[in-house]
Amino acid sequence: EVRLVESGGGLVQPGGSLGLSCATSGFNFGDTGMTWVRQAPGKGLQWVSGISYNGRAIGYADSVKGRFTISRDDSKNIVYLYMHDLRVDDTAFYFCARDGPAWSRPDWGQGTLVTVSS
Amino acid sequence: QSALTQPPSASGSPGQSVTISCTGTRSDVGRYNDLSWYQQHPSEVPKLIIYGVNRRPSGVPDRFSGSKSGNAASLTISGLQVEDEADYYCSSYAGNDKLIFGGGTRLTVL
Numbered sequence: 001e002v003r004l005v006e007s008g009g010g011l012v013q014p015g016g017s018l019g020l021s022c023a024t025s026g027f028n029f030g031d032t033g034m035t036w037v038r039q040a041p042g043k044g045l046q047w048v049s050g051i052s053y054n055g056r057a058i059g060y061a062d063s064v065k066g067r068f069t070i071s072r073d074d075s076k077n078i079v080y081l082y083m084h085d086l087r088v089d090d091t092a093f094y095f096c097a098r099d100g101p102a103w104s105r106p107d108w109g110q111g112t113l114v115t116v117s118s
Numbered sequence: 119q120s121a122l123t124q125p126p127s128a129s130g131s132p133g134q135s136v137t138i139s140c141t142g143t144r145s146d147v148g149r150y151n152d153l154s155w156y157q158q159h160p161s162e163v164p165k166l167i168i169y170g171v172n173r174r175p176s177g178v179p180d181r182f183s184g185s186k187s188g189n190a191a192s193l194t195i196s197g198l199q200v201e202d203e204a205d206y207y208c209s210s211y212a213g214n215d216k217l218i219f220g221g222g223t224r225l226t227v228l
Contacts, residue, residue: 035217037164037219044121044205044207044219044220044221044222045156045158045164045207045209045219045222046121046219047209047216047217047218047219050215050216050217052215057215058215059214059215059216059217061216095163095164100166100169101169101170101173102151102152102153102154102169102170102171102173102211103150103152103154103209103210103211103217104152104154104166104169104170104209105154105156105164105166105209106166106169106175108163108164109163110163111163
């Protein structure tokens with residue numbers, strides 16, 4: 001069974017930093033790209049960042065480029081999202097998802113809530 | 119990166135069919151067949167229901183179908199059921215290792 005478990009969310013002040021983790025199991029992590037998607041409360045889905053299976057291809061949404069960094073640790077089957085210079089509009093549930101065929105995302109974690117507020 | 123355009127709402131009665139559109143540009147939907155649809159019930163995580171424009175993951179009923187023409191894609195749900203009431207999102211590869219989602223459509227089953 002595929003499992004994705006996010007952690008690291010919480011309350012942070014504007015301009016602050018936070019690191020999210022997504023622990024995975026149930027699939028061959030080293031052969032799989034991973035993605036972070038966020039959803040502000042009551043709003044739609046927004047792709048945040050993705051990393052390829054070998055870490056060589058990385059993408060960021062324009063709204064987070066230069067502030068967020070995605071990385072992976074294949075020895076621990078974990079994908080990370082480091083977030084800096086956080087803004088109020090970064091407030092959202094952050095989901096990690098496993099990459100599937102045709103750029104689909106067949107498996108999602110339950111999400112972790114990041115609240116940016118003073 | 120503009121979100122793909124979806125109607126904010128759609129509705130239908132049980133047993134009817136409903137189609138939800140997803141409009142992009144020639145740089146995303148029009149260029150790639152990496153088009154997916156997700157269903158999200160309140161307080162739940164998104165569930166993949168269509169990928170590669172018209173492929174269904176195992177376990178998704180064949181009442182759900184997808185198509186694409188030019189810069190627009192569509193999700194059709196036939197034989198609507200009460201449990202189909204949810205938010206639906208399309209997504210497309212947009213090149214340069216980027217993915218974009220639609221704004222979402224809230225489906226109401228009357």
